[in-house]
Amino acid sequence: MGNPKAFLTIPRQEAGYRPVHDRINDYGEVEQTLNTGERKQQASRCMDCGVPFCHWACPLGNRPPEFQDALYKGKWKEAYEILNATNDFPEFTGRVCPALCEKSCVLKLTLDAPVTIREDEAAIVEAAFREGFVQPRTIRRNGISVAVIGSGPAGLAAANQLNLKGYAVTVFEKDEYIGGLLRFGIPNFKLNKAIIDRRIAVMEAEGIAFKTSTPVDVEHLPEGFEAYCVCTGTPQARDLDIPGRGLKGIHLALEMLAQQNRVLAGQTFSKDERVTAKGKRVLVIGGGDTGSDCIGTSHRQGAVDVTQIEIMPKPPVGHNPATPWPQWPVVLKTSSSHEEGCVRRWCLNSKRFIGTEDGRVCGVEVEEVEWIPAPDGGRPVMKPTGRTEVIPADLVLLAMGFLRPKQPEFPANVFVAGDAATGASLVVRCIAGGRKAAADIDQYLQP
Ligand SMILES: Cc1cc2nc3c(=O)[nH]c(=O)nc-3n(C[C@H](O)[C@H](O)[C@H](O)COP(=O)(O)OP(=O)(O)OC[C@H]3O[C@@H](n4cnc5c(N)ncnc54)[C@H](O)[C@@H]3O)c2cc1C
Ligand code: SF4
Missing domain, CATH: 1.10.1060.10 (Alpha-helical ferredoxin)
Structure with a gap:
């Protein structure tokens, strides 16, 4: 000090x-x-x-x-x-x-x-x-091969730790680039992708083999490895199954975010495939971080205006007596994307999508709700108020989280880490999960 x-x-x-x-x-x-x-x-x-x-x-x-x-x-x-x-x-x-x-x-x-x-x-x-303090190290090998499935932060951390312990590590990734949601979820304005490439170059120079565009069926894992670390994330986003869901212009958040990151990496998409906010009124359903990333991306694509709605009540600003330390403080978060301009509304439940004659979304009917404290102190109970309105929108982005994946019964030499193990989480928790899995694999493989 x-x-x-x-x-x-x-x-x-x-x-x-x-x-x-x-x-x-x-x-x-x-x-x-x-x-x-x-x-x-x-x-x-x-x-x-x-x-x-x-x-x-x-x-x-x-x-x-x-x-x-x-x-x-x-x-x-x-x-x-x-x-x-x-x-x-x-x-x-x-x-x-x-x-x-x-x-x-x-x-x-x-x-x-x-x-x-x-x-x-x-x-x-x-x-x-x-x-130049970050240089590839020469690592003494122990002759044992381990496979990591998925190259998000959990898979990368597991691979890095196992490699440093001397294992011959191969990372299998279904996408064309390494990084998982670091690469295809988090927008460049929060994390420039050259930052990922810089680290991967060091890991490759230290001996890790990366196999991109190589999906692995986790129920039939590739042969030739003594242990496996499954870090496949949370592939399924929560959808909104209400009338009108089939209209054009309604997308899961990652359909837009991943595509935009690919466009920035030089890929091209046809006009029909492209999910863009250019010239559109955008409605983001879901008040969390993924929704916030949709807002920032919509601004950069040229949205006319952006509204974000959330079903839960607006959290207090600054301090929340309901979540005292050491609990995580549930308080209003204003991200850089919110600062760039956005109407934010709370306690709104989406009832149905409204479309034009040619099948495109043009609005969403929402209903105000109230949250009644549960008598047993559990999760509050949602109460509809009957007060409805239509929010106009030409592009609707669904950012309502991800379903927790169900993993099959794995044999003892298969370990699971990151979002695949815990459900949707944070980069820091996934790195920690990958490190823990690497330590467990190391212990399992000790003679
Ligand atoms: C839009 C968005 C923004 C976020 N922003 C933040 C943030 O600011 N801060 C933060 O801390 N967290 C953020 N998160 C959460 C964070 O990105 C995730 O918790 C984290 O990336 C999960 O890491 P993971 O390694 O478990 O899985 P992922 O990052 O999801 O990686 C899983 C990888 O496995 C691959 N894969 C899946 N199945 C197979 C298979 N069968 N064969 C081979 N490969 C496979 C996938 O292609 C993917 O590359 C955000 C998430 C999203 C969606
Ligand atoms: S990684 Fe840990 S120390 Fe670093 S910012 Fe996150 S919580 Fe803090």
Whole structure:
């Protein structure tokens, strides 16, 4: 802890986003960076608490006080080594993690101004790549082969950990690129895809074999491997089975997001195939992060206007007494995409899609609902009010989450990790799940 009083004198400073007028017409990352001096000052705010809750709150068990101290002292290599000891891919979490650690930082709990842990993490890993601290290592091989199915953050973390332990790792991926939802879900304006390619190049140089465009039937796993790690994610999105669902112009969120990421990678689609918000009134159904990504993408594609509706009530701003620490604070989240312009509404249930004579969607009938607290303290009960209205829309995007996949009964040498094991989650939890599966596989394969 370099400066024991910094937290008293230095306020939290976020790098913030590029101005809306600057970012709205491109897909470049929206988040900016601080200069080195400011970044070190932010790191110095860490109080090195006796019992650091951030360790516990981070699913990876990252050690922020240790890397903040190294960062403050300008020991960038040491900071990266501390960070990388618990986190295979800080360049992903440093960009897209909701920073569970910061919600537990003592400076959050006392001053509502936590240390900028996530941003500091991103700064450390970017310096590490820039300065050449991230180099392929030579690994002693143990002669045992392991297959990883799926190349999202869980599969990549499992592959990385197993490879470092000496196993010969092959990653099978059904898509044409590596990365899972990092590649085809999360938009470029949150995570530039060159960041994934940079890490894959290191992993390949360290000996991992990646086989893209290679779907694997998990009930008939490829032969030649002593263990398997199934990291196939949550392939099925929750749909909205209400009248009019068959109309043109209604899409699952990933149909748009994945296609846009492919377009940015140079692929082309016919006019009929293209899912675009250009010149359209967009309605996003679902108030979560995927919905937010649909909003940002719609703006960049040239939407006329964007509305987002959510069936649940609007959460409170800032602090929610119903979810006190150490629970995850359920509070209103305003993303960079919301800042770019969007009408947000809550307590609306979708009743039916309305179409034009030629079969295109032109609106959605919604009904206001109320949420009555359950007498047993469980999930509140939805009560329809009978108050309906039609929200006009030429493009409707369904962003209502993903169904938890059911896995078959696997033999003892098959392990499951990431969203495939837990249901839809977070990048940080999937990296943690991949690491845990690698440790379990290693233990299983010990003679
Ligand atoms: C739009 C969107 C935005 C998100 N934004 C964030 C965010 O900002 N922050 C955050 O923390 N989390 C975010 N998430 C959640 C996060 O991306 C996921 O929790 C995480 O990527 C899941 O990782 P995974 O490795 O389990 O699976 P996935 O990333 O889904 O990867 C699974 C991989 O397995 C492959 N696969 C599937 N079946 C087979 C098969 N049979 N054979 C071979 N390959 C197969 C798939 O093609 C895919 O590449 C977001 C999710 C979405 C949808
Ligand atoms: S991975 Fe996420 S929760 Fe963990 S230290 Fe980094 S920002 Fe915090």
